[in-house]
Amino acid sequence: MIRGAELFALNHMTAPKLRPAEFFALARALGLFKVEIRNDLAGNAILDGTPAAKVAEAARQADIEILSINALQRFNDWSDARAEEAQALADYAAAAGAKALVLVPRNDGEGRGEGERLPRLSEALEKLKPILSTRGLTGLVEPLGFEICSLRLKSEAVAAIDAVDGAQVFKLVHDTFHHHLAGEAALFPNRTGLVHISGVDDASLAVREMRDGHRGLVGVDDRLGNIAQIKALRAGGYAGALSFEPFAQSIQDMDIRQIQDRLAASMALIAANLEA
Structure with missing residues (x-):
């Protein structure tokens, strides 16, 4: 097993061309037992109509735990x-055996006003509570650091969760990329249910210019401060998975051997730095 493998999980965006069974096999080849699946991969499950039971059976055969389905988009634009x-x-999600549903806010420049952010967020969480709780699911609220996003700060997410008495149903996603972009100091490790990790190496980019397409794996030239963020979260009590979520096309175009080797190297780098 790769050193520190028990710390990590894989988001299907790491290798979006792999079918679920192949993706689960990649995780197991790295010594991992936890993954996130997605509902936004064209030509792949879930969009292609693959039944949830088939995904659940593939996960069972591979001894894989599905942490979440990523994601319900624009969740705070309720209708x-x-x-x-x-x-x-x-x-x-429930039929596939997933433990949680990631909730992604509106990210188009709308819904950002001071008088609308919290009310709209609270309304959505209130409506989502029974939908999730009756199915035994956790709602993972993921603030996005982009300036156009309607929910950038984890502090606002926590305030809305508490406003609807939702702490038993909702937790945060701490995404190291989005945390860096948002510039928020607060971490909320005890309210965090999942951590997404990725790295940006391009030294020519200003922070406000960083986009999903710049997100690769965590390497020695990472500009996001992944190691410092992870150390602070763990020191604060977070003991859950660190889920790789790169979006860079260069990563997604790799063959399975290349991505396995690159993931193994990134895992080893992070684990060694956490031990230092």
């Missing part, structure tokens, strides 16, 4: 259509 989408995705 009847969003409610139907949430129910369908929550049904799929």
